[in-house]
Amino acid sequence: MDKEKLLKLLEKDGDMTLEEIAEQLGADMRDVAAQIDKYKETGVLLGVHAKVDWEKTKREYVTAMIELKVQPTRGHGFDAIAERLVNYPEIKSLYLMSGGYDIWMLIEGRSLREVAMFVAKKIAPMEGVKSTGTHFVLTKYKDEGITFGGRKADTRRLYSYD
């Protein structure tokens, strides 16, 4: 069984049935089930979640990408500050980066003000944070492999029998 492909399939569509996965892999359904269980036990599979296009709902929200420059601490490098940051539910993603800044995170809030205040009150004053840069998201075109904006209009003929 192509295990990497199994994980990629699940990552792409967590809704697939065992039968469908087995068919795609050309593998036995029981083997697939066993492998998935193993991945759950060992923490390779962390969960399944739905992809929501919030733009299509009434929810008021904004997304921002925040760059941080931080002072690494002796012995812990960047881990100490990252371990504090992960605790905030407002922070949806958090990465340590190479390049012009150290930490990159994605924040969601109800309004520009709420996000700005969160950064100003919680992140900027945090020990070790040297500077922050906030970039608000205007439109989301694609996220984790999924294209937003809905299905394209059906441009096929209206009626035919071929």
Added chain:
Amino acid sequence: MIDYEKAVTRAVREIRPSGIRKFFDIAAEMDDVISLSIGEPDFVTPWHIREAGIASLERGMTHYTSNAGLIELRQAICDYMRRRFKLQYEEDELIVTVGGSEAIDIAIRTLVGPGDEVLIPEPSFVCYDPITRMAGGRATPIVTRAEDDFRLTAQQLKAAITPGTKLLILPYPNNPTGAVMRREDLEAIADVLRDTDIFVLSDEIYAELTYGARHVSIASIEGMRERTIVVNGFSKAFAMTGWRLGFLAGPRPLVKAMLKVHQFAIMSSPSTSQYAAVEAMTNGDEDVRAMRTDYNRRRKYILEGVRRLGMPCFEPFGAFYIFPSIKDFGMTSDEFCTKLLREQRLAVVPGNAFGQSGEGHIRISYAYSKENLTEALRRLGAFTEKYGK
């Protein structure tokens, strides 16, 4: 005054116009019609394949290719057929055509002359009969039955063969029924044909779209390769209908003869499409697999939905159609479809469009989004509620 009617040859005049036009006209005048009529994928051609076509244009690859098609494409097709269907062909036993449609046309025109009989299992795709007639041949339908899962049986074939029989069309996986022929069914057909002079035109355009068992080509059955022309293409499997590209493969002397017809009718198939097709043949298996999984979901969904409404429907294991029976409604398929369209704004195809034997059925294409299928089932439900017994 020129009599244009007379100017048209008898063979062409006698092609009966399809009664289908009227449904298009009605549908075109209505708002909010849901059409489950179209026999082409709703997917757009996978990006890497489109990109290969674009790249060929950017590089200025805008010339004719060799008549039979790009050599690298024919090699890629040979690999593909070996890999997917255990079929062994060389590059010169293959022609890249303008869709499966042209492949069917040049195969029939090469093999069928005045008086030759062509056996055509029905219900089936609509082109075999007129092409046969235009070639001067006689088209004889063999009516397949729901109780045989719309398969062609050896007994039926044996009973239909006459001394004039030249060619058998084998249209599986089948449009419109979704029927497939299993290996044992093909073995039985092969047993009938082996000691005859009859050729087989195996239209395998839906070969990639089978659910459950893999498609078996009759050309892979002992003793059949030498009398079979395999037709396949890119339209259905790779969602490439508009690129107009297909191919045929067969015994070298026959393919050589067909190349003459192709050469004068077409010169060479579209170059951009051929470059894109190389990418499809080489790196497209995963796309096909993903689309198949998706079709299969919809197949189960629509089949279950239609059966829940009380319409008997044989389970199709190929293509992207279901072919439910409407015998409980006391209407012809034409009446049923007209009423369904007028009253519920749902467009499907009457079974008789695929031969008289399709009467009593409707063809529903499930190459549509889940939302479309859901709404269509709702409308069909309202209709069956009103008219069903």
